[in-house]
Amino acid sequence: MDFRKISNVTVECVIFSLENAELKILLSQRELQINTSGNTKLNDWIVTGDFIYKTETLQQAASRILKYNIEYNQVHQEQFDTFGDPNRIWKEKDIVWLKKLDAGTRLVSVGYISLLAADMFKNKKSSSQWFSIKELPELGFDHTEILKSAHEYLQKKILMEPLIFELLPNKFTLNELQIAFEAILDIQLDNRNFRKKVLRKKYIVLLDEKRTGFSKKPANLYIFSKDIYNKIVEKNQLFIF
Amino acid sequence: MDFRKISNVTVECVIFSLENAELKILLSQRELQINTSGNTKLNDWIVTGDFIYKTETLQQAASRILKYNIEYNQVHQEQFDTFGDPNRIWKEKDIVWLKKLDAGTRLVSVGYISLLAADMFKNKKSSSQWFSIKELPELGFDHTEILKSAHEYLQKKILMEPLIFELLPNKFTLNELQIAFEAILDIQLDNRNFRKKVLRKKYIVLLDEKRTGFSKKPANLYIFSKDIYNKIVEKNQLFIF
Numbered sequence: 001m002d003f004r005k006i007s008n009v010t011v012e013c014v015i016f017s018l019e020n021a022e023l024k025i026l027l028s029q030r031e032l033q034i035n036t037s038g039n040t041k042l043n044d045w046i047v048t049g050d051f052i053y054k055t056e057t058l059q060q061a062a063s064r065i066l067k068y069n070i071e072y073n074q075v076h077q078e079q080f081d082t083f084g085d086p087n088r089i090w091k092e093k094d095i096v097w098l099k100k101l102d103a104g105t106r107l108v109s110v111g112y113i114s115l116l117a118a119d120m121f122k123n124k125k126s127s128s129q130w131f132s133i134k135e136l137p138e139l140g141f142d143h144t145e146i147l148k149s150a151h152e153y154l155q156k157k158i159l160m161e162p163l164i165f166e167l168l169p170n171k172f173t174l175n176e177l178q179i180a181f182e183a184i185l186d187i188q189l190d191n192r193n194f195r196k197k198v199l200r201k202k203y204i205v206l207l208d209e210k211r212t213g214f215s216k217k218p219a220n221l222y223i224f225s226k227d228i229y230n231k232i233v234e235k236n237q238l239f240i241f
Numbered sequence: 242m243d244f245r246k247i248s249n250v251t252v253e254c255v256i257f258s259l260e261n262a263e264l265k266i267l268l269s270q271r272e273l274q275i276n277t278s279g280n281t282k283l284n285d286w287i288v289t290g291d292f293i294y295k296t297e298t299l300q301q302a303a304s305r306i307l308k309y310n311i312e313y314n315q316v317h318q319e320q321f322d323t324f325g326d327p328n329r330i331w332k333e334k335d336i337v338w339l340k341k342l343d344a345g346t347r348l349v350s351v352g353y354i355s356l357l358a359a360d361m362f363k364n365k366k367s368s369s370q371w372f373s374i375k376e377l378p379e380l381g382f383d384h385t386e387i388l389k390s391a392h393e394y395l396q397k398k399i400l401m402e403p404l405i406f407e408l409l410p411n412k413f414t415l416n417e418l419q420i421a422f423e424a425i426l427d428i429q430l431d432n433r434n435f436r437k438k439v440l441r442k443k444y445i446v447l448l449d450e451k452r453t454g455f456s457k458k459p460a461n462l463y464i465f466s467k468d469i470y471n472k473i474v475e476k477n478q479l480f481i482f
Binding site: 008052054082108 | 247249250293295296297298299302320322323324325326327347349351401
């Protein structure tokens with residue numbers, strides 16, 4: 001593997017997870033103190049990313065970046081958009097930062113979303129931190145826009161494909177599923193209607209098992225069946241829209 | 242506008258249209274004769290693309306590439322994938338070609354699909370030609386894979402979003418709609434079932450107008466109503482999948 005970096009192409013991983021009924025994003029701290037030229041000081045947050053290596057694919061870069069930050073059992077990554085606006089980078093602190101990295105400001109960034117199932121991972125780096133999508137800090141570069149675009153992509157995608165199950169534990173309660181939809185879409189759902197709709201879906205399968213928590217009555221557990229889902233899609237192929 | 246090109250980033254436009262019940266793709270001829278070093282001769286086809294300019298967005302590059310080839314009234318372009326495998330370019334003729342262009346072989350290519358509505362465009366360049374997706378010539382670079390990926394993206398997308406109407410004239414017959422689905426998905430549809438399914442869709446609106454062709458009986462004309470579609474999507478938001 002040739003570890004030299006391509007200085008104008010990065011992969012940016014928008015890493016999502018669900019925790020306590022909130023959609024969360026893992027961000028990396030960016031810190032830089034320049035003493036010689038006076039007061040330029042950098043201490044903010046960025047989407048987790050890196051330049052690509054000469055001899056790796058984009059997908060390999062996305063996977064490397066994730067592995068560097070997280071220890072996980074279950075993950076789904078997919079490309080969602082590529083950013084190439086020539087005016088993406090114009091703030092002085094971003095220019096200073098890139099100069100330090102020996103990179104120019106005409107960067108093309110390939111965006112990936114990573115979906116981490118709740119309770120299936122551990123942070124590896126102390127300079128990374130989870131933030132609620134509703135309480136984001138100031139971000140470097142155009143990462144606020146990249147993040148917004150990733151969130152919109154996720155919102156759209158979970159209505160059309162069973163992507164939401166990537167964010168849930170393998171066995172989940174209907175309440176957890178509802179909370180996941182509500183957190184990602186930022187809406188309130190009517191409980192009874194939601195359950196009625198969900199129970200009509202043959203690919204959401206009731207298990208002979210319950211989750212018991214203290215102070216709550218035991219809740220039914222379900223799994224998502226990829227097999228059943230694929231059969232239904234095949235049969236109804238035309239006009240899902 | 243700074244017209245200098247970025248030598249390792251291209252935009253590739255997979256340009257689709259429908260003609261005579263076939264899904265077609267516009268390809269560009271690649272021709273190169275090197276006399277000094279003997280017999281290296283290049284004469285094949287590639288997806289229409291170019292390096293991006295220093296001062297344009299990816300979308301602007303995609304639009305420029307299309308405009309250079311086609312005169313059109315109605316077009317839909319969207320990014321579908323970005324290709325960055327380090328082993329994309331290995332054939333000798335591709336390396337020769339890139340050398341001539343002063344570019345290296347570690348290229349990142351952003352793929353766009355362009356959907357041209359039937360009868361709404363005119364070719365501008367004689368070195369471009371339409372090919373049926375079923376009868377493709379030998380393609381340079383990894384463009385056979387790029388094209389395959391674009392086709393699969395389109396097949397998946399037309400089942401989930403009303404993208405197919407971008408390839409049809411504004412007013413269309415049900416027969417034309419069926420042929421479009423069949424051409425893109427490469428399947429045969431049962432005529433009666435198809436019509437029944439379509440007529441249930443409120444966003445496919447019957448016009449008080451018929452198309453008359455000689456030797457056929459006049460056929461009802463329809464339009465796709467974006468307004469009605471958007472209202473239905475809003476109402477049924479959850480679980481389209």
